[in-house]
Amino acid sequence: GQGVEQPAKLMSVEGTFARVNCTYSTSGFNGLSWYQQREGQAPVFLSYVVLDGLKDSGHFSTFLSRSNGYSYLLLTELQIKDSASYLCAVRDRYNQGKLIFGQGTKLSIKP
């Protein structure tokens, strides 16, 4: 079947890093994207990956392994304002346009 899984919660410390994991299964993979959602707001696009490897975008980096159905979002030099939920979403190649989200990981950052 199809599905996107994320851990519900993650805690880290200001100034360090956090890795938000995402595993997925789909009949035809056609890209994975990450979004940030602050409390009471709409999700905001962060990154899109379709090829294996690490994509470095500065504060946010994204890793993808298609053979393992696995991705992570790496946040470095954490700030308190990075506290938010992070959602990954997978696009299905065989259902044109279908985009499935995971439940999101709520990242809490302590001073």
Next chain:
Amino acid sequence: EAAVTQSPRSKVAVTGGKVTLSCHQTNNHDYMYWYRQDTGHGLRLIHYSYVADSTEKGDIPDGYKASRPSQENFSLILELASLSQTAVYFCASSPGQEVFFGKGTRLTVV
């Protein structure tokens, strides 16, 4: 910047009543989506569309209908609202990779 406008932003509906949520995008994106989000949960896909005059069922379509009469407009219709449909509803549009969300509609069914 892509703009997705939802209306209304908040609504209280009576059980058994009809509710229509509207969405308008100004960037000529092909894909449009309706998701619901329940407190503390992720986004669940209700209906989506990749071309005008055509809609597709998502993962939780029961109790919802969708209509896309034009490239810019995508509506979600609840013919008989139920208590279980209380949630925040997000409309979104996409040219293919990046998805742009509206600000959401908070629907309360009483």
